[in-house]
Amino acid sequence: MTLQWTAVALFLYAEIAVNLILCIPFISARRWRSVFSWRIWNWLSPYWNKCFFTMIMVLIVLFLDAVREVHKYSGPEPMQDAKVNPNVYDNVHMKLFRAQRNLYISGFSLFLWLIMRRIVTLLNQLAVTVESSAGLQAQMDGAVKAAKRHQDDNLKLTKALLDEEKSMSVKKQQVKLEAEKLADQVKGAEEAVRKSHAEVEAMRRQAKGLAQEYDRLLSEHIQLQNLQSPADKKDQ
Template identity: 35%
Template sequence: MSLQWTLIAGFLYLEIGIVLLLVLPVASPRRWNSLFKSKFLQGLQRQAGVYFMILLAVLVLFLLDAIREMRKYSNTESEEHGHAHLDREMQGSMRLFRAQRNFYISGFALFLSLVIRRLVILISAQATLQAQSEASMRQAQSATTAAKSLLAQRGEIEQNDSNEAHDKEITSLKNKITELEDDLKLEKKDKSALKQQADNLAKEYDRLAEEHSKLQKKVTIGGVGDKKEE
């Protein structure tokens, strides 16, 4: 195997190992994403598109060269007759086998390059979605906690409002009771004053009645004396 095909075969084996690492549950998508976003890979990512296109172009060139070799040696074998020399036939078969081998090596290397790129994109997207889902869950939990605290505070406020209204009602009733007691005291004072005034009027009436009786007696006695003198 020539040097270039040895390098392509080594690159193919490297790609197979990378695909196995990405597919098998070796690390979580978050760890892979943190590795992809490391400083070293971030430095390479700026020119990763150019490198990837160059790599694809090289693999496509080797693939086309392998296809050309396959067609070349396939046509050679078909043109040869059965009485050709055995060594020449063996050399043609060996070259065809090498061309087919190179075709499979370059084809799989090209295919796995595309697979690795797609896997990296999907793992990064999965890590981003996991981070977003965890952030959404934390936001939902914090919103639920806030809603529960707001409901508890609202219940406390309503309880305090009801207690305040009850206290105000009790205070109002106490004030009314105090006013009624004051009115009752005033009524009692007015009643005692009226009673005292009535007693005084009765006493005055009795006194006047007694004086009237005395005056009437005097008048009666004076009239009898005048008649005797006549």
């Protein structure tokens, strides 16, 4: 294996290891996001896209070269030469095997390189989604608590209003009863006043009658005295 294909094979093994680590289930997306936020990745981020597309171009070139080698050693001309010379036959099949191996290595390296970038992007998006959903969940919990608190306040206010309405109705009933009692007392007082007025009027009339009777008796007494006075004078 030449140096370039050895490097591609090592790169493939590294990709397999990284993809397996990224797919570990008990490492959460938020943990990977914190790892991707390290300062070294921020320092390498300006060169990341260039490195990514450069590796794609290199792997595509190697993949096309492997395809060319496979097509070269699987064509009719090398097979005709291999049939003529047995040693050439083994050599052709060995080169065809190496070309196919290189095709698989470069193809899988290119495929896993794209998969690894996609996994990293999805992990970042999942972490952002989880953080956003956590924030939304916190806001929803706060809204639910506030709604529950407002509902409790409304229930308390409704209960207080009902109690106040009941107390007001009781007070109105008491005021109504007191008003009825006062009305009865006023009627009784008016009746007593009418009776007292009647008694006063009767006493006035009685006093007036007594005064008239007194005047009559007084006049009769005066007349009797006048009648008695001449008789007394004659006797003298």
